[in-house]
Amino acid sequence: DAKTTQPTSMDCAEGRAANLPCNHSTISGNEYVYWYRQIHSQGPQYIIHGLKNNETNEMASLIITEDRKSSTLILPHATLRDTAVYYCIVSGGTSGTYKYIFGTGTRLKVLA
């Protein structure tokens, strides 16, 4: 079973911020939170990752709650090309095979 839960789908107006939530209440202390997105017929694309601090890169921002039980991916100015399935994954740490367990993700539709 996936270690994360996400809403099945969300809509966002073009140019507005898209906020995608993820619950990972069973996360362990050394596991990272990763976000990927998958556009139809392509492989998952890495967006961002974090451990406990908030992170920002050229694609997005990641806000992780203090208890690390949930996080939010923020796309600050969504465009039509951001329409995709977004996956939140918890993995990594110092042991194990570091395989990813994908859930069903959030299907984000950016509306013109």
Added chain:
Amino acid sequence: GAGVSQSPRYKVAKRGQDVALRCDPISGHVSLFWYQQALGQGPEFLTYFQNEAQLDKSGLPSDRFFAERPEGSVSTLKIQRTQQEDSAVYLCASSRPDYPPRTQYFGPGTRLLVL
């Protein structure tokens, strides 16, 4: 730099045929993963290599599935006697360091259709 590449991108096989799917990871990446993605579903883990050693094959669905990475770089996923339920996208991912975070980078996938 070059990303993960996979070939072929599309493969049509008749039921019972053997197929071989190739993955070229990012140069220098130690870890390599195979995933299977059925239509409308998230990817599911198949197997994991660290260099040439296959350390986890718990996700391989049957003994018809076999993966190898003999020299620690290119990997091949082989499916023997293909069945219709094997139809899926097969994704390969690689990651470089042997310390956290072990971010995985995915290839475009091979879409397999078994008729």
